[in-house]
Amino acid sequence: MSPLRTARRRPRRLLLLATALAASLLAGLFAPAAAHAEPSLAEIEAEIAKQWNQLEPVIEDYNKAHGDLLKSKKKAAAIDAKLQPLRLTVEVTRTRVGAIAAEYYKGGRNQEINSLLSSGSPKQFAEQLAILEYLAHSKQEQIAATTEAKALYDKQKSELDAIIADQVKKDAEVGAKKKAIEAEVDRLQALRVKAYGSGAPGGSYKIGSLCPATAIGGNGQKVAVAACKQISKSYVFGSPEELSKSPQPHYDCSGLTQWAWYQVGIRLSHYTKDQWTEGKRVSTPQTGDLVFFFPNDGLHHVGLYVGKVNGRGVMVHAPHTGDVVRMAYIDTMPIAGYIRPGG
Template structure:
């Protein structure tokens, strides 16, 4: 009889040895410490965002200024045109006063004749003319009366025509002035918006007031007017830029050149584009001290040339009038006003 075999004995699965509670706490603390070190190391290697340097902020302001200065010079253009057109309008008003008086007197004379004729019949003067001569001359008398009437009519019509001409001119000027006032206000709003950004950037710079280097000695053949303009402009070195200012304490770029040449008895418009047209062109090789030097294709910046590649100019908000090289901006050309 076969012997029954028993199934092999199965041992219960082995269990890991029980770890003491204290050991588990130590492990958790170690893991926490390692994680903290890892995070800290990551923070240490992460790039830090340093505050921009003074030079970087200055470069940002210069970039913003390239957008602002054309707006300022456009503002100066509109303002100078507005001033000229307001003067034209005032001149026309003065010219219209005697014309209006003359036309009113002429119309009164016509009214008086019509009223007398209506109330009294033909005037005594006309009646005397008709009866004081021989009957054969009646035709001549009628011709004379007709010519007198035509002459009076021509005089009245001429006065009214001139008055209407000036009225039409004044209406055009008034419409132009209204348009320019609107443009000026729009430009002022735009300039204010950009200037707010300039002010924000300027506020980040340290407050310093360093008197820039003065003008060099002027060599070569220079007119007396140019010497006066150079002397006047150089006396302003160290004063602050202010948009729209023409001195004597603050200036913008075209305001400085206008102020300098005004001292020499030469009148320039407070606008770079106008000063470009008010001078005669000279090449860079022919440029000499006292010439006006312009920058950028739209002529939105200018200075007074001193020779040897230097100029005196009013740079921008936050900077003082200074002497600097003309090469740091794209030169558009030179103009001579003496």
């Protein structure tokens, strides 16, 4: 082919190539966008688990700060109750001493002369003065001892007031985080609604036909039975705020275990990390023991062991927002260990 003919065909080829490229670009611009695949139930559950693993430590910090504040306020009220009779004693004693002083010094030395003249004898007058001085001295000793005791309580109360002020500040700071937590909770709940259609958690509340799955008797059995009766109640973080023998309308993870053990008279803190130290460490759990999770992420979840089903350990726990108190296999999360309260 001659160079001239090749030169004539080149612009035509370039035109065809440019036209094809333009058509391709236009097709890409105006073609309908590929539909974004909706996440599967497994993906949603994985996302909820991931996000909750970050949220739960903050929630536990809130429980710790709020629980410490409530304890300090109760302690302050107890100290203030002790101060009230001390304050009254100090005031009464001061009034009596003041009355004695006023009676003695009223009229100056004229009173002494008049007393001497009316007493009948100098000896009787001297005895009267001695009694008066003794009474005054004893009252001064009494008021000094009372004032010293009051000063001690005042010091304790002042220190406690400072602690409470600091805890109020911390409570407010963690409480502010609560709003951010609630916003994230709403987002996770929206995922659940999308996944399950109604917002109800998936799966059965119980594993097997019995709860507790393994009966042992004693306090562990009583605690487990109490926890099992709370199955299907909703998760609400920060609850219950106060210990009660009465069943509560909702729980968070450490609130459920705290409430269950209180049914047999054993007080636990409303804080997972504190509960980790409030009993005997055991290697093999039995019904009623506490089971702790996430040893590498701050130890921020706890449940109540209730035996075995199909050879696997099961617990009753309050999982997370949007869910309810339910039974679950304990091997679905990394286990930190077991504690037996009162052991």
